[in-house]
Amino acid sequence: MIRLLVAALLFVAASASAQNADQRVQTIVSSASFRDAKAFLEADHDRFVKELITLTEIPAPSFKEQKRGAAYLEMLRAAKLTDVETDAEGNVMGIRKGTSNGPMLAVLAHLDTVFPEGTNVTVTRSGNRLIAPGAGDDTAALALMLGVIRAMDAAKVQTPGDLLFVGNVGEEGEGDLRGAKYLLQKGKYKDRIKSFISIDGGAQDGIVNGGLGSRRYRVTFKGPGGHSYGAFGLVSPAYAMGNAMTKFSKLQVPARPRTTFNVGVVGGGTSVNSIPIDMYMLVDMRSESPDELKKVDEAFQRVVREAVDEENRARSTAEGKIAVEVKLIGDRPSGATPTSAYLVQAAAAVSRSFGFTPTFEIGSTDANVPISMGIPAITIGRGAGGRSHAPDEWVDITAEKNVQAGEVVLATILAAADGR
Numbered sequence: 001m002i003r004l005l006v007a008a009l010l011f012v013a014a015s016a017s018a019q020n021a022d023q024r025v026q027t028i029v030s031s032a033s034f035r036d037a038k039a040f041l042e043a044d045h046d047r048f049v050k051e052l053i054t055l056t057e058i059p060a061p062s063f064k065e066q067k068r069g070a071a072y073l074e075m076l077r078a079a080k081l082t083d084v085e086t087d088a089e090g091n092v093m094g095i096r097k098g099t100s101n102g103p104m105l106a107v108l109a110h111l112d113t114v115f116p117e118g119t120n121v122t123v124t125r126s127g128n129r130l131i132a133p134g135a136g137d138d139t140a141a142l143a144l145m146l147g148v149i150r151a152m153d154a155a156k157v158q159t160p161g162d163l164l165f166v167g168n169v170g171e172e173g174e175g176d177l178r179g180a181k182y183l184l185q186k187g188k189y190k191d192r193i194k195s196f197i198s199i200d201g202g203a204q205d206g207i208v209n210g211g212l213g214s215r216r217y218r219v220t221f222k223g224p225g226g227h228s229y230g231a232f233g234l235v236s237p238a239y240a241m242g243n244a245m246t247k248f249s250k251l252q253v254p255a256r257p258r259t260t261f262n263v264g265v266v267g268g269g270t271s272v273n274s275i276p277i278d279m280y281m282l283v284d285m286r287s288e289s290p291d292e293l294k295k296v297d298e299a300f301q302r303v304v305r306e307a308v309d310e311e312n313r314a315r316s317t318a319e320g321k322i323a324v325e326v327k328l329i330g331d332r333p334s335g336a337t338p339t340s341a342y343l344v345q346a347a348a349a350v351s352r353s354f355g356f357t358p359t360f361e362i363g364s365t366d367a368n369v370p371i372s373m374g375i376p377a378i379t380i381g382r383g384a385g386g387r388s389h390a391p392d393e394w395v396d397i398t399a400e401k402n403v404q405a406g407e408v409v410l411a412t413i414l415a416a417a418d419g420r
C-alpha cells in the first residue's frame, strides 16, 4: 500500500517536472536572445566547417591527445572563455562565468579518437559530407561546442551558474574515461560540478541517461616453457588459457539486465615447436547492472583460477607451475540518472521542441563517471553523420542540420543551467 502510494506520488512528480521542463524550454527557445544565437550559428557555419577540418587533421589517439589538446585550448581562448587551462590529466577547459552563484554545469566533448598513430586523417569532401577517421566521433562535437560558446557570447546569453567547457582526454577504449574521472574525482572543479552533459554520439533524439558498466582485463598465463618434443608433458600456458576460455564461454548471464562477455584478443608463444612461456587474452564484460557486472566478474576470476589449477594437476610441474596475472585495464562504472531528474526531463523537452521523439538510452560514455557518483549526467548527440570508428567516418555539413544541432545543444545547456 505504502509502496503504491509512493509510486503514485513519484508519477505525479515526474509528470509535473516534465511539464515544468517543457515550459522552461519553450521560454528559452522562443526568447529573442535564442533567436540571435541561432542567427549567429548560421553566420558562423563556415567557421564551424573550417575548425572541424583543422581539428580532425590533428591526430589524437587515446593517450596521445596533447597536440590536439593544445590547439583546442587556443580555440577555447579565442572563444573568450576565462580560466582557460590544461589540467594534469591533459583535459583542456575554460569557464563561462554565470551571473550569480548558481550550480556549475560541465559540458564535455572528447579529444581522443580510436584511430592509432599513423592513420591518414586527411579530410576529403564529397557533396555535403566531410570524410575522415574521427571526423564525427567526437571531433564534430568539439567544433560544435566552439560555435555554441561564440553564439552565447554574440547573443549575450546569461546563465545563473558557471559553465565549464571541456575538451577531455581518454574517452575511447583503454583511455577508460580517464579524463572525466580526473575532472570529477581529482580536478580543481571536482566539488563544484553539480550537473554534467557530454556531447557524443550522433542522433539527437537519443538521450543517454544510463551508464553501461564494463570491466576489462589483460590475463597472462605463464609457465616454464620447453621443447615441444623433448619437454613434452610439462604444463602449458596454452592449455590453461584454452581451458579458461572454454569455461568462460559457458557462463550463464541474464538477458535482462543485459549482461555480456567477450574474449577480444589472444596472443603469445614464440614458435610452433616450443611449449609457450606465456599466453594472453583481452577480456571485456559489460552489464547494465552493477550487481550483475560484479557477478560475472567474480565468475570469470573463478574459472581462470580453476583452469590454472587443473593444468597444474594435468601435467608435470617439474620445471615450474603455471601462474596467472589478471590485470584490470578498464573499469567503467554503471548506473543511471533517473528519467524523472530535471536534467533528463529538460533534455527530453528540448528534443520534443525540435520535433524529435526522445528516447532514453544506456551507453558507455564519459557520463558513466558522474552517474556512478550520483551527479545528474547525460550524453546528447552532436548531429548528423555516420560510420563512427570506421576509416570512412563522415559528418553531414549541411548548414541547416549543423545549425539545428547547435541549437539543440545550446537549448539543452540553457535548460540544464536554469536549475531544477
Ligand SMILES: [Zn+2]
Binding pocket: 110, 137, 138, 171, 200, 201
Ligand atoms: Zn565518442
